[in-house]
Amino acid sequence: GAGVSQSPSNKVTEKGKDVELRCDPISGHTALYWYRQRLGQGLEFLIYFQGNSAPDKSGLPSDRFSAERTGESVSTLTIQRTQQEDSAVYLCASIRGLVAASSTDTQYFGPGTRLTVL
Amino acid sequence: KNQVEQSPQSLIILEGKNCTLQCNYTVSPFSNLRWYKQDTGRGPVSLTIMTFSENTKSNGRYTATLDADTKQSSLHITASQLSDSASYICVVSAGGGSYIPTFGRGTSLIVHP
Numbered sequence: 001g002a003g004v005s006q007s008p009s010n011k012v013t014e015k016g017k018d019v020e021l022r023c024d025p026i027s028g029h030t031a032l033y034w035y036r037q038r039l040g041q042g043l044e045f046l047i048y049f050q051g052n053s054a055p056d057k058s059g060l061p062s063d064r065f066s067a068e069r070t071g072e073s074v075s076t077l078t079i080q081r082t083q084q085e086d087s088a089v090y091l092c093a094s095i096r097g098l099v100a101a102s103s104t105d106t107q108y109f110g111p112g113t114r115l116t117v118l
Numbered sequence: 119k120n121q122v123e124q125s126p127q128s129l130i131i132l133e134g135k136n137c138t139l140q141c142n143y144t145v146s147p148f149s150n151l152r153w154y155k156q157d158t159g160r161g162p163v164s165l166t167i168m169t170f171s172e173n174t175k176s177n178g179r180y181t182a183t184l185d186a187d188t189k190q191s192s193l194h195i196t197a198s199q200l201s202d203s204a205s206y207i208c209v210v211s212a213g214g215g216s217y218i219p220t221f222g223r224g225t226s227l228i229v230h231p
Binding site: 040041042043044045050059106107109111112 | 122152159160161162163164167207217218219221222223224
């Protein structure tokens with residue numbers, strides 16, 4: 001496909017369980033972001049990958065959150081021991097260029113994964 | 119702290135009417151400002167991108183303005199359609215090699231027939 005895809009589209013889990021969210025960026029896009037969008041809130045930066053460079057993990061809210069990306073391919077966001085406050089839509093976006101936000105390159109977003117922690 | 123404030127929080131208009139959404143920001147140094155449209159259950163889609171030197175940018179019935187002196191932007195929607203019902207998000211990026219944009223909370227627009 002031509003766009004960013006994410007899976008699953010919806011995930012319902014019980015408190016304390018681990019979840020893994022997947023993002024397939026647009027082919028050839030070097031940069032990839034993960035965001036969290038809580039109901040009624042703006043997008044919250046979580047982590048940023050740029051090619052093979054070390055990721056910027058400064059937005060991860062706790063050590064229960066981790067993400068991986070190999071090269072310019074698929075990324076996975078893992079949340080361990082989920083809590084109810086983790087319930088949100090998790091969005092992934094990819095960008096073609098090397099210097100992302102301060103350039104005019106557009107972020108292309110996936111449809112998101114809606115996570116509900118019971 | 120970089121911040122982006124949007125108003126109104128929500129807006130209801132009749133089909134065919136015009137509307138204007140506002141965005142105020144305190145992001146420094148400023149690099150660019152984007153408006154995104156986010157349909158329910160979908161990811162945001164870029165409408166316009168403006169850099170410091172641009173005052174106006176249009177995309178069909180959407181026209182964005184930027185006043186870098188007052189740090190304000192607006193998004194004007196002309197002759198609204200039912201499909202314009204969505205959340206409109208203002209996003210400001212800082213310069214200096216920063217790559218983490220600042221997102222507003224969005225304005226929820228509902229267009230009624």
